Amino acid sequence: MEYSLFIVVIPFLLFLFLGLLGTKLKSIVAGIIGTIGMGICAVLAYTVAYQYFFGIGKTNGEWVKQIPLNFEWLRFTENLHIDLGVLLDPISVMMLVVITTVSLMVHIYSLGYMKGETGFQRYYAFLSLFSFSMLGLVVATNIFQMYIFWELVGVSSYSLIGFYYTKPSAVAASKKAFIVTRFADLGFLIGILILSFYTKTFDFGLLTADHASLVTTSFAGGTFMGLSIATWALALIFMGGAGKSAMFPLHIWLPDAMEGPTPVSALIHAATMVVAGVYLVARLFPVYIFAAPDVLEMIAFVGAFTALFAAVIAITQTDIKRVLAFSTISQIAYMMVALGVSGYGDHEGLGYMASMFHLFTHAFFKALLFLGAGSVIHAVHSNEMSAMGGLHKYMKITSITFFIACLAIAGIPPFSGFFSKDEILAAAFHHQPVIFWTLWVVAGLTAFYMFRLYFSIFWNTPKSPKGDLVHSASLQGVGGEHHKPHESPAPMTIPLIILAVFSIFTGLIPFADFISSDNIPFHTHIDWTVAIMSIAVAVIGITIAFMLYFKDSKQPARIAQAMGGFYQAALHKFYMDEIWMWVTQTVIFRYICEPIKWFDRHIIDGSMNGLAWITQKSSAGIKGLQSGKVQFYAWVFIFGSIVIAALVLFL
């Protein structure tokens, strides 16, 4: 299995190659090289998955962790050493498949979507860097390696969001994404340090072994501000995950991140990077459940709130990518909830399995939705829903695949989303009624806003006059020429079709056979009570959306009017951006940064300047020592020896 290393290394080499020499190549050649490289990775990932799940992965009916490679990178002391390695277990192998598949699709799609963009080679170089970082993250053998790649993922996401760096809004969005996630990562790092300080290891295997007994014993009941230290450490680690996975209140960067090219949104901000937080919690799941069940409880409630909050905002947004962004936040929150309500072992661990299942299916249908949205944007040169409508007759493939993805996310059987969502709802149903009903409502809202999106884009009629269309097109800088929308070229439609196939069939995988909280396969069956309730609410949502948005009508505006302040608040994302602005500008900048700045200016700089002054003065003072006379040198030599001897002898 050593070849699994190549899955990680190939994208890195591609990044170096395209980054350093890309501009010397024709753009299309660079794109094809990147795509072929990613294709090789995908093939390798599938081979690894096949070998793992149908060959060497299971021993005595249990999935075991395999570490084909581990390399000690930096060694500081016996305990403190940082390793780099490859860890294969059910979830990391699953992630390899997800990442390489979606990444390959995005690589192919971008050949069409990004055609003619300046910086095409740079785009592919960064895509490779991102793939490398994300793959390195999921195969990490220890939490520090994960942290390293975690930050690399952040950097590549930053550079891709800011790909159109001449656009001020893109630059602002990339900075926002980087700063918000970095802020969360600070918590992550502190959490890692606390955890490893007590356990003396970074290694996932050691941390999670034997029901995380290492963690539960080594913390030995220490408390801080009323909570155990283990709870603090794990809550801080979750903070990092919450930042990357856009949990409330750290979700504010994700909608803005839609300034990046649409395929990037599909890859990073829908399918892979944003689920890193879920993956992190899943990776440390035994630690969470045995050492800090209260944190898990918190995760469940934060997740449920985020799911509802984001779904409500999604209904009011008019920029199609933003609708999808909030939908992503809501769906990732779903996965978090599933982890939060999960127990350990067998059917108790249903939530864990459901979370990973939903992660898997969501990656495909959400990537499909984004790529479909990209195809639409490509055709009409606008992100605004009002510029769209009636596109079904112009772009049939996009329309049909988008419809499939909508059905999948709405949870209509037999599409993939139904199965995974049903497992999550079932897990919540048996654990926490409050959470279950929240998720149930969210399921209805999801169906509603997705079909609102679908009908407004592909049916209905454009609301704004044509002049606006031209106007928004020229704003986009994609040539102001007005033409009839048409279907996208083959490199864009083929990934759509492939992903649509995935969105239909991935739900049929018997997931519990492969992934479970204690790595022992179990069997699930559809809980029909829950299933019927969830299908019912989805159908209601779709029906309302059909009535309101299938044809042009005044109804939606009237309802919005009736909702009044609540609608306005949701439209403005409940003013979260403004609240954060106030917190940073007023509280942090004025009351924390100013005093620190003073300290830095006067105390730190002052002492450095003082040091420099003393150094210069004494340097000038002793220059006479270096006289150039050999006699003097010899004299110092012998006198120095005698002084040393005298000091040793008489002191």
Add this chain to the structure above:
Amino acid sequence: MNFDNFLYMGQEIGLVILFVFLFLYDTFCSEKGKKYFQVIAISLFVLLTAYGFCPTTFTGEAFGGMYVNSAMTAFMKNILNVATLIVFLQSAQWLSSEGTSHRRGEFYTITLVTLLGMYLMVSANNFMLLYIGMETASLPLACLAAFNKYKEKSAEAGVKYILISAFSSGIMLFGLSFLYGGLGTFYFSDMTANVSASPLVILGFVFFFGGLGFKLSLVPFHLWTADVYEGAPTGVTAYLSVVSKGAAAFALIFALYKVFAPIEIVWEHILWWLSVITITLGNLFAIRQKDIKRFFAFSSISQAGYILLGIITGTAQGMTAMVFFLLVYLFSNLAAFGVIAAVENHSKGDSRISAFNGLYKSNPVLAFIMMLAVFSLGGIPPFAGFFSKFFIFMAAAEQGQYMLVFIALLNTVISLFYYLLIIKAMFINEAEENAITRFRTDNYNRISLIICVIGIFVIGFLSAVYGHIGDLSFGI
């Protein structure tokens, strides 16, 4: 006599054979054949270096305990070999120039003799052999320092070096006679048992230490350094600052650990103060320098203080850290000297720092390598020099030497200031009127710079190297 013992001296014998061969070749070969002298000399030396890396089974003491060959000494000799090879590569162009081309055979043969002396210093297990090694290494070096004999400064360097060298070896011999008087033997292994902190032994130790301190250019035995480094040809300066210093550090560590371990409490104090003074004084002088070779002379004095810091800790970890430090120092310093040699060859011997103004514009690659070297010397992460300093500081901190680490850290801050002056000259300062234009570095020097850059990166990022040294350092 048991001739088997010579099998332990594989590297020394190889060196002698190479020396004899080159000497005969240089003396008897026709003018035509001499064209290939450099290529042949360097390739043969590469072979010798490669031979050193082959594992040998002949480890242990030979000649009645006079000479020792262990995995660690072999490794240290390899370090010296690599450094010498780099110096050869960097000197190639200078040696082909007008004034020196007819004497280049001498340069190689003399250098090889000094190297042989250093081998003996490293492998000595007896003070007499150590002394002979030191003399073999020192006297020819004076010839090398004066190699540009028509240049006043070079001649001055040669004279100063030989005078101080003679003086220091006199003092060292004086010290050794005290030790012999006190302990009745020169064999390391026999001395350890009897070493005690008696005044005779302490006096002997201090004078002996002065002799090695001269080679390491520790304060107060350092005053010759700047004048000699400035006057000597650049290749020789590089050799003095890296190879000669390295050999002395290795010899010192063996003497301290093998012989004077029982009186560690005594030398620990001496080394403590000397390392603080050496680092600080080296830094204070470096700040004022206008000549780049003098500048690196003082920078190397301060670096020698850090080497001492690694020795003080007296643990296997300290020794590992110190050998690692030397390895990194080797590549970083030689990279700097490689760039200096390249620039000097094209600016007609101008070695002022201001000659580097605007180097980034005219020769970006050289400026970049110089930047790497200087950052590594200054200890800026993630370059190798950061890790080497870090390990030294950590080894010292684990022994509770917090004050020492603090002073050393403070000095690191100061050293950054003057190291950055070079960066400023290259990248920010405007070029002078008769500044050097874009030129092509000769192939030999290019190879040497590539080796150095790879060294700076690979050693910094591969902890395997550190681990390997760690494995060797047990059972010194």
